[in-house]
Amino acid sequence: MRKKYILRIFIFGLIIIAMACKPSKLLLEKVGEPRDGMPINNRLALVYSSRYQISLYKLEKLHPFDINKYARIYIQLIEDGLISPEDIYVPEPLSDEQVLSVHTGSFLESLKSSRNIAEYLELPQAKVFPSKTLSRGVLRPFLCSSGGTLEAARQALKYGVGINIGGGYHHAKPHKGEGFCIYADVPIAIRVLQQEGIISKALIIDLDVHQGNGTALIFENDETVFTFSMHQGDIYPIPKENSDLDIELRAGTGDYEYLEILTNHLPRLFELSKPDIVIIIGGCDILHDDPLASLNMTEDGIVKRDWLAIEACLERKIPVVMTLAGGYSEHAWHAQYSSIKNIIDNINNM
Ligand SMILES: [Zn+2]
Numbered sequence: 001m002r003k004k005y006i007l008r009i010f011i012f013g014l015i016i017i018a019m020a021c022k023p024s025k026l027l028l029e030k031v032g033e034p035r036d037g038m039p040i041n042n043r044l045a046l047v048y049s050s051r052y053q054i055s056l057y058k059l060e061k062l063h064p065f066d067i068n069k070y071a072r073i074y075i076q077l078i079e080d081g082l083i084s085p086e087d088i089y090v091p092e093p094l095s096d097e098q099v100l101s102v103h104t105g106s107f108l109e110s111l112k113s114s115r116n117i118a119e120y121l122e123l124p125q126a127k128v129f130p131s132k133t134l135s136r137g138v139l140r141p142f143l144c145s146s147g148g149t150l151e152a153a154r155q156a157l158k159y160g161v162g163i164n165i166g167g168g169y170h171h172a173k174p175h176k177g178e179g180f181c182i183y184a185d186v187p188i189a190i191r192v193l194q195q196e197g198i199i200s201k202a203l204i205i206d207l208d209v210h211q212g213n214g215t216a217l218i219f220e221n222d223e224t225v226f227t228f229s230m231h232q233g234d235i236y237p238i239p240k241e242n243s244d245l246d247i248e249l250r251a252g253t254g255d256y257e258y259l260e261i262l263t264n265h266l267p268r269l270f271e272l273s274k275p276d277i278v279i280i281i282g283g284c285d286i287l288h289d290d291p292l293a294s295l296n297m298t299e300d301g302i303v304k305r306d307w308l309a310i311e312a313c314l315e316r317k318i319p320v321v322m323t324l325a326g327g328y329s330e331h332a333w334h335a336q337y338s339s340i341k342n343i344i345d346n347i348n349n350m
Helices: 002-029 069-079 105-110 114-121 124-128 131-159 185-195 213-218 255-273 299-315 332-348
Strands: 044-047 161-164 202-206 225-232 245-249 277-281 320-323
Touching (some): 002 069, 044 131, 044 332, 161 299, 161 332, 185 213, 213 225, 225 255, 255 299, 277 299, 299 332
Parallel strands (some): 044 161, 161 320, 202 277
């Protein structure tokens, strides 16, 4: 009798779990295949794919990065009725040719070794997997989310604003990946659009708490791309590369000081770079409880930061792309969700 009772509770529990999981699964299935979406208020294109999801038999959970961050943001935007799955632009993965516009041939070769991939991910346990497994579970998702930055840039040039719910891998260098970054998505998007003759000059506004060392290195001697990085000075990467303009923040910097520094620098960035497109690397590891950094920003501060940068571009009629980059606290996804919600609300009210 008691066994029967326990079995009934168990089956009931399974049904509840299945019901709770089903809507999210359906929502994710709708953004699997590459396709066009619909710009919000004819001004904002959101780019995402369920194929961004990294999957390594749960080993991926050992990394401080919240592997579900992108999916959580997408699902919450839908569940709150801010967008529908049909609005989302679902990108193609980057091709080898596009990757080679920034990376070296030897870097592509290096991705055939599990040891190298594990090193780039800073996830040593990953080296035990065959390279084919890593290619499917890690490299392919990175190619998709990096393709999302190029797609967001193409749509920003049409409609004004593009947000990739992913991307921002600013530690990747031409010859190697680093700091959980494999492909240099932002430089690749810029190079591809330059080669197609669609843009000539670009400005990168890197607001992740870590310096954009990969991006700085790639564009070190390139007059066509201006790199600005505002980051905590005393943490990784050490030593740093030279951006065109670096602002080092002290540990403990809070909303007021941060937003004042950004407000004061933005006009100068546009004057110095005269860009055809701006790409924001909007990491939210500036949040006060981030385990990898020690700034003291609130969620509201992040919402204000992102809109400050986007509004500056809209006022000047310069297409702008936002990528999500880092953010390792349990609240990181929510801060970026709130920021995207705020951008959608502001765009709808224009
Ligand atoms: Zn970071």
